[in-house]
Amino acid sequence: MKYHPDIELLLKYSSGQLAPPLAVAIGLHQYECKICQKKIKELEMIGGSTLESIDTTTNIKHESINSMAADMSSFDQLLNDIEELPDTVDEAYDDIAIARSDVVLFEQLNNRQLNDLPWKNVTRNIARAKIQMDFPGYDVELFKFSPHAKIPKHTHCGREFTFVLEGNFSDNQGQYERGAFIEQNQANEHQPIAGSKGCICLAVTDAPLKFTGALGPLINWFNR
Ligand SMILES: [Zn+2]
Structure with a gap:
């Protein structure tokens, strides 16, 4: 498999922030792509908590800018680590990113x-x-x-x-x-x-x- 969604799309998919039509398209891709399955799984486990710590809505003071920068660099590191993971998935992948109302369409297309x-x-x-x-x-x-x-x-x-x-x-x-x-x-x-x-x-x-x-x-x- 040569053509994959970029990391931004996978990140949004894994955190349930993607528009439903795109979530279905990426759901179909990841079903057949072990590389993206692995990335999504890792992003789901650790990406969410890292994203929550990057808070851009509160008053941004000097210190918080520094801690944000630290969070961003550790997040970049996280993405690098994910890029280097082996591309095999042992357990069955449980998809949480596709809305319940779209599951019927997803199953129809996937089959x-x-x-x-x-x-x-x-x-x-x-x-x-x-x-x-x-x-x-x-x-x-x-x-x-x-x-x-x-x-x-x-x-x-x-x-x-x-x-x-x-x-x-x-x-x-x-x-x-x-x-x-x-x-x-x-x-x-x-x-x-x-x-x-x-x-x-x-x-x-x-x-x-x-x-x-x-x-x-x-x-x-x-x-x-
Ligand atoms: Zn892929």
Whole structure:
């Protein structure tokens, strides 16, 4: 596994501070990624108490700035230590970061029970299923791409988080296999191409995509 959520996302996930759509995406990734399982487990055990000691809401005096700095450096050390842990997990991982109301969706996606989703064809080679999560500010969708389907070239108005459920795809940045978790932002213009077996991805966006190719303005208009 080559593509993982960054440490900030894992930290928020482990302390239950992540938006529910992202928590589901990271939950799916960590289920298949022993490296992230290990990091999350460690962050859950010791990260919470360390975070509580970094109190930025009270009066900040000189001494407390010093102690905050000390806490930050020990926290950096903690993150370094976690990076170096062996990537095997012995006991079963018990997930506490996914809200009870989202567990059904998580189980459905995790078991790849995807046929009952509200699929709609976008083009001959691309189908999309919108997922209702009742959480404002995020779009949650599944995309199904036929083998070798090309996704129109686009940038991102905000951030886009992609989890590969099945198959694989590639773009100018790399090759993404089942289980990969990829974050894109405004800086990344890319044109993904599905692999030889096609691809099914979960996409969580915090703002709509902006298509930039020749047909871009038309697609943007239809996507309003
Ligand atoms: Zn991972």
